[in-house]
Amino acid sequence: QLPGxxxxxxxxxxxxxxxxxxxxxxxxxxxxxxxxxxxxxxxLWILLASLAKIGFHxxxxxxxxxxxxxxxxxVGLLLGGIIFGAEEKSPPVMNSDVFFLYLLPxxxxxxxxxxxxxxxxxxxxxxxxxxxxxxxxxAIGIGISLYGICQISAxxxxxxxxxxxxxxxxxxxxxxxxxxxxxxENIHVNEQLYILVFGESLLNDAxxxxxxxxxKSFCQMRTIKVIxxxxxxxxxxxVGIGGVLIGILLGFVAAFTTRFTHKIRVIEPLFVFLxxxxxxxxxxxxxxSGIMAITACAMTMNKYVEENVSQKSYTTIKYFxxxxxxxSETLIFIFMGVxxxxxxxxxxxxxxxxxxxxxxxxxxxxxFVLTQIINVFRTIPLTFKDQFIIAYGGLxxxxxxxxxxxxxxxVFPRKKLFITAVIVxxxxxxxxxxxxxxxxVEFLDVKRSNKKQPAVxxxxxxxxxxxxxxxxxxxxxxxxxxxxxxxxxxxxxKYLRRLLIRENQPKxxxxxxxxxxxxxxxxxxxxxxxxxxxxxxxxLSDYHEGKIKPLSPTEMENMREILxxxxxQIRHRTMSYNRHSLAADAxxxxxxxxxxxxxxxxxxxxxxxxxxxRDRPVLAFCGxxx
Amino acid sequence: xxxxxxxxxxxxxxxSLAVTSEQIEHLHRRFKQLSQDQLTIRKENxxxxxxxxxxxIRGKIVHAFFDKRNLRQGSDxxxxxxxxxxFLTIMSYFRxxxxxxxxxxxxxxxxxxxxxxxxxxDSDHDGKITLQxxxxxxxxLLSGNPHLEKESARxxxxxxxxxxxxxxxxxxxxxxxxxxxxxxxxxxxxxxxDIETKMHVRFLNVDTIAHCY
Numbered sequence: 001q002l003p004g005x006x007x008x009x010x011x012x013x014x015x016x017x018x019x020x021x022x023x024x025x026x027x028x029x030x031x032x033x034x035x036x037x038x039x040x041x042x043x044l045w046i047l048l049a050s051l052a053k054i055g056f057h058x059x060x061x062x063x064x065x066x067x068x069x070x071x072x073x074x075v076g077l078l079l080g081g082i083i084f085g086a087e088e089k090s091p092p093v094m095n096s097d098v099f100f101l102y103l104l105p106x107x108x109x110x111x112x113x114x115x116x117x118x119x120x121x122x123x124x125x126x127x128x129x130x131x132x133x134x135x136x137x138x139a140i141g142i143g144i145s146l147y148g149i150c151q152i153s154a155x156x157x158x159x160x161x162x163x164x165x166x167x168x169x170x171x172x173x174x175x176x177x178x179x180x181x182x183x184x185e186n187i188h189v190n191e192q193l194y195i196l197v198f199g200e201s202l203l204n205d206a207x208x209x210x211x212x213x214x215x216k217s218f219c220q221m222r223t224i225k226v227i228x229x230x231x232x233x234x235x236x237x238x239v240g241i242g243g244v245l246i247g248i249l250l251g252f253v254a255a256f257t258t259r260f261t262h263k264i265r266v267i268e269p270l271f272v273f274l275x276x277x278x279x280x281x282x283x284x285x286x287x288x289s290g291i292m293a294i295t296a297c298a299m300t301m302n303k304y305v306e307e308n309v310s311q312k313s314y315t316t317i318k319y320f321x322x323x324x325x326x327x328s329e330t331l332i333f334i335f336m337g338v339x340x341x342x343x344x345x346x347x348x349x350x351x352x353x354x355x356x357x358x359x360x361x362x363x364x365x366x367x368f369v370l371t372q373i374i375n376v377f378r379t380i381p382l383t384f385k386d387q388f389i390i391a392y393g394g395l396x397x398x399x400x401x402x403x404x405x406x407x408x409x410x411v412f413p414r415k416k417l418f419i420t421a422v423i424v425x426x427x428x429x430x431x432x433x434x435x436x437x438x439x440x441v442e443f444l445d446v447k448r449s450n451k452k453q454p455a456v457x458x459x460x461x462x463x464x465x466x467x468x469x470x471x472x473x474x475x476x477x478x479x480x481x482x483x484x485x486x487x488x489x490x491x492x493x494k495y496l497r498r499l500l501i502r503e504n505q506p507k508x509x510x511x512x513x514x515x516x517x518x519x520x521x522x523x524x525x526x527x528x529x530x531x532x533x534x535x536x537x538x539x540l541s542d543y544h545e546g547k548i549k550p551l552s553p554t555e556m557e558n559m560r561e562i563l564x565x566x567x568x569q570i571r572h573r574t575m576s577y578n579r580h581s582l583a584a585d586a587x588x589x590x591x592x593x594x595x596x597x598x599x600x601x602x603x604x605x606x607x608x609x610x611x612x613x614r615d616r617p618v619l620a621f622c623g624x625x626x
Numbered sequence: 627x628x629x630x631x632x633x634x635x636x637x638x639x640x641x642s643l644a645v646t647s648e649q650i651e652h653l654h655r656r657f658k659q660l661s662q663d664q665l666t667i668r669k670e671n672x673x674x675x676x677x678x679x680x681x682x683i684r685g686k687i688v689h690a691f692f693d694k695r696n697l698r699q700g701s702d703x704x705x706x707x708x709x710x711x712x713f714l715t716i717m718s719y720f721r722x723x724x725x726x727x728x729x730x731x732x733x734x735x736x737x738x739x740x741x742x743x744x745x746x747x748d749s750d751h752d753g754k755i756t757l758q759x760x761x762x763x764x765x766x767l768l769s770g771n772p773h774l775e776k777e778s779a780r781x782x783x784x785x786x787x788x789x790x791x792x793x794x795x796x797x798x799x800x801x802x803x804x805x806x807x808x809x810x811x812x813x814x815x816x817x818x819x820d821i822e823t824k825m826h827v828r829f830l831n832v833d834t835i836a837h838c839y
Binding site for chain 2: 379380456457458460461463464465467468469470471472474475476514517518
């Protein structure tokens with residue numbers, strides 16, 4: 001019986017079911033919390049997270065000094081403290097399942113979808129090298145050195161075996177993509193550094209999964225044979241490659257599906273999310289690397305889906321993805337804070353401090369040694385500054401946090417010790433390294449990224465340059481990166497695009513960028529009414545030695561009149577609302593109209609310039625353009 | 627001249643130094659392939675490279691090899707044939723940067739590379755990229771695309787020129803005319819782009835030599 005009905009007093013009183021029982025009077029007002037508990041709490045948590053985010057940005061200097069992740073953990077700690085104080089028991093610890101199945105995928109999806117693929121593949125060798133060998137180095141190094149420490153009986157740690165230490169090493173050595181994103185987002189280092197650290201954090205998931213499962217099984221097995229070690233190595237390849245294959249396969253299926261969605265534009269974005277999530281959980285089902293699957297899926301999907309979906313769907317996908325990942329990230333950090341408070345800890349000075357020390361030392365050593373080796377193969381060697389930032393940017397985060405909670409306590413009697421150590425390391429990397437990385441980057445004068453708007457001329461230069469480089473490579477008979485990229489492009493154009501894209505016209509990136517920019521400018525022009533800067537055929541009707549005269553006020557007036565008569569109203573209400581279809585985007589059509597007019601007028605003006613007997617046409621402007 | 631392993635006269639430019647002897651060997655073998663064991667190469671020899679066919683700006687690339695400005699011969703115009711020394715000179719524009727270069731060297735390095743690109747745009751050798759030359763470049767770039775109308779290529783080139791003008795000259799008065807992109811303007815436009823690290827070819831891998839017919 002709904003409490004609402006009871007409150008309105010319209011419901012009939014409950015009829016007795018035969019046996020006599022205490023008759024309850026009609027309730028005017030009821031509170032039925034258990035009924036809505038779960039969705040209610042989830043909503044409250046998300047609301048809290050979002051309100052906290054608003055709160056941080058109220059003081060505008062705060063996010064630039066302290067990364068949001070730190071603030072969120074602090075909020076979590078506060079909350080955890082309140083809950084602990086109120087209920088005298090450990091607050092709800094972040095369920096590892098919730099983390100891995102619901103909170104992590106949106107973040108990785110967002111990262112994978114907007115990954116600069118070209119830069120990623122150019123640096124793929126280095127990224128892979130750091131991710132695989134680096135993580136192995138860290139895991140084994142930390143594991144063995146901690147084991148050495150455990151042997152010292154003064155610390156009271158002798159019951160921790162080598163395998164347990166190795167397992168601990170493997171789960172704490174993983175660089176965390178969430179933390180890296182959260183911190184690097186604000187400091188804007190140059191794209192190459194960013195892609196190296198971030199790419200490493202994504203790819204090392206394969207190794208982490210393998211090592212974690214490997215050592216966990218070893219801890220539970222009685223004897224370990226050589227065959228098991230080989231099985232472990234084979235497992236790595238299966239986990240990594242299998243994850244990527246699942247991702248790519250589902251990415252193609254998604255692209256293919258969007259080929260046919262032009263009649264149901266409203267649910268187009270859904271396919272993107274569904275297929276990518278499917279790739280993640282399918283990979284998790286087979287104990288493959290879910291992160292690599294979803295990244296591969298997003299990267300594959302991106303190219304083709306972008307061309308099939310409408311502009312509106314594309315915007316929706318973009319914003320929804322960002323929203324989901326933002327909420328997930330916030331929740332993760334808050335939960336980390338909340339879960340820290342409680343009775344899950346066992347403090348041991350030696351273990352905790354040496355863990356932290358070894359994490360830092362092995363990371364620094366690892367990056368240094370590995371870079372010396374990889375620099376031989378790179379054309380642009382990584383400098384000391386780069387290496388420092390890469391080492392310093394190796395932040396740990398929620399993944400190792402969740403992994404440590406997943407340890408079976410039967411096999412790990414000292415689990416609480418591990419939890420404490422992991423928390424200390426995470427807090428150190430997120431707080432200390434997170435806060436100090438920005439001043440360090442400025443102090444070391446690391447090259448920053450220049451986020452200026454892509455210009456058409458830049459795209460032209462880049463394309464031109466690519467062709468020059470490919471040409472020179474062909475002339476000197478050398479197959480470089482460009483060769484493989486060219487080959488892939490040819491294959492792509494011949495087969496993949498035909499299959500996966502609906503209206504396939506061989507597109508040039510120059511043309512698409514140009515069109516995008518033009519539409520944007522046309523919209524801006526129409527909205528801001530900057531009519532006076534448009535050269536139209538009206539103004540160019542009289543010529544003076546091939547130069548274009550400045551506009552007289554009457555001419556300006558003429559132009560303004562013509563344009564206001566012909567410009568549509570950009571904003572108009574949709575008259576009827578139909579859940580299953582949206583009216584075609586009016587502003588898009590209008591923008592195209594403006595675009596056509598402008599181009600036409602430009603063509604007119606330049607045609608007239610050309611028809612004069614001057615060998616070189618010149619462009620003159622009335623006012624600045626663009 | 628034409629002796630394998632000979633360096634161009636030192637002191638002409640930084641780029642002429644430090645191409646290792648292994649790389650010179652490799653390039654010399656390639657030169658012999660292209661020239662069919664002659665001492666010089668002519669334009670026709672470039673036709674024998676199969677992959678170059680598909681390059682939309684093939685003409686400009688080949689032209690660049692014979693451009694006297696790139697060959698540092700002081701004079702202007704096109705050479706008819708080039709020898710191995712000239713071939714090396716052109717290749718040296720694509721040398722990767724060294725770790726031990728200082729600021730000034732890097733700057734000169736960058737300017738040299740950009741000058742090479744500038745000469746490719748400026749086909750009539752007058753030191754300016756005019757609207758027509760720019761249009762030419764864009765049309766060639768998009769020539770691989772049969773569906774694209776010539777009009778689009780021209781409007782794109784015009785749009786790009788306008789951008790260039792706004793970057794280089796800023797707000798233009800109504801009577802001003804923008805003649806063309808000079809080398810200084812060209813430098814300004816490439817300021818954001820990391821040309822030193824991108825404009826290089828890896829000479830290391832000697833095994834993957836493609837053969838021409």
